[in-house]
Amino acid sequence: MPSMTPEQARRSRRDMLQATVDAVAVCTGTDPEAFFRADGEQYIVWQARRADAVRVCAGCPARAACEELALRDGDGRPDVDDMVRGGLTGPDLAATRDQxxxxxxxxxxxxxxxEGRRLDDLTAQLQRAAVKNPDKTGGHRGASRAQAAQNEQVRYLADQIRSIRTARRGPRRMEDRSMTGDHTPLPVNEEIGPRRPGAIYQNVDxxxxxxxxxxxxxEAARLLRRDGARWAVIVRDTLRPDGQPxxxxSVWTTSDYLIRPARTAFAPAA
Structure with a gap:
């Protein structure tokens, strides 16, 4: 896959941006922490590591795609210098996002x-793969390898379609339990899901x-103004530059999906 220009990145959908990063990013296999400032790290140490990270990104064919993903993810704050994504520091990302x-x-x-277009595309690919005649060049052994590769492609596409369809039609777990008469509270960790400090997630809101x-x-009951609350998550909307915490x-459901996991160990607030 060739490199992507900034203009192409701005016109591309998220799945294509991610596919470009996965295919050609030069940092593949590198420890992701190389692009983030460690807790308690001295600024002069981070300054040198940050410069190295920027240099890695400068010659990367996926730089524009990575930057666009970072901007859409809401990464970077104007007053916090703790990351490099797509060759930009946190303050650089925040300034570009505002612009x-x-x-x-x-x-x-x-x-x-x-998601719907992705499902249509996968379905079309599956139909083409299912009726394709395997390459029979290379004798019996070559034909067998070609058939095995085709079968593997069909299984992969079918799994992708099944995953999307399940997510689209699956009821929220709490609603499903209510319909069956099961009102036993879920374990707290299941209600919270992967939401830990530093994580970014998305839903329709x-x-x-x-x-x-x-x-x-x-404390959770006080913050949510709801008796019986067992936990609460403090968040900010990254799509709103002036968004307040x-x-x-709300319980984690199939309509929520994780964009960036938490980078540090979980330490619950009192």
Missing amino acids: QSDRLTAAVAADRDT GRFEVLALITDPG FAVG
Whole structure:
């Protein structure tokens, strides 16, 4: 896959951007922490590592795709120098996101609509793969290898289609349990899901960065103004440059998906 220009990246949907990064990024196999400032790391040490990371990105054919993903993910803050993505530091990303906020809002909205198109594309690929005649050159052994490769492609496409269809039609777990008369509360960790400080996730309401996880029931009830609350997550909407932190207590469901996992060990707030 050839390199992607900035203009191509801005016009591309998220799956194509990610495919480009996966295919040609020069940092593949590198420890991701090389692009993030460690907790407590001296600034002069980070400054040198940051310069190395920027140099790696400068010659990368996936740089534009990686930068666009970072902008859509809401990475980077104007007052925190702790990362490099797509050759840009956290403050650089925040400044660029502010300059292109309208375009990025539209791009994120369009990304949310790609699931149906992805399903159609996979279905078409599966139909073509299923009826394709395997290459019979190379004798019996060559034909057998070609048939095995075709079977593997069909299985892969079928698994992808099944995964998307399950997510699209699957009811929320809490609703499903209610319909069956099971009102036993889920374990707290299952309700919270992968939302830990530093994680970014998305649903129909927006894209959110987790700032803190509250596991003290009393504090959670106060923040959510809801008796019986067992936990709360403090988040900010990364699609809103001026978004203020707020508490949420909704259960993690199939309509939520993780964009970036937490980078540090989980330490619940009181």
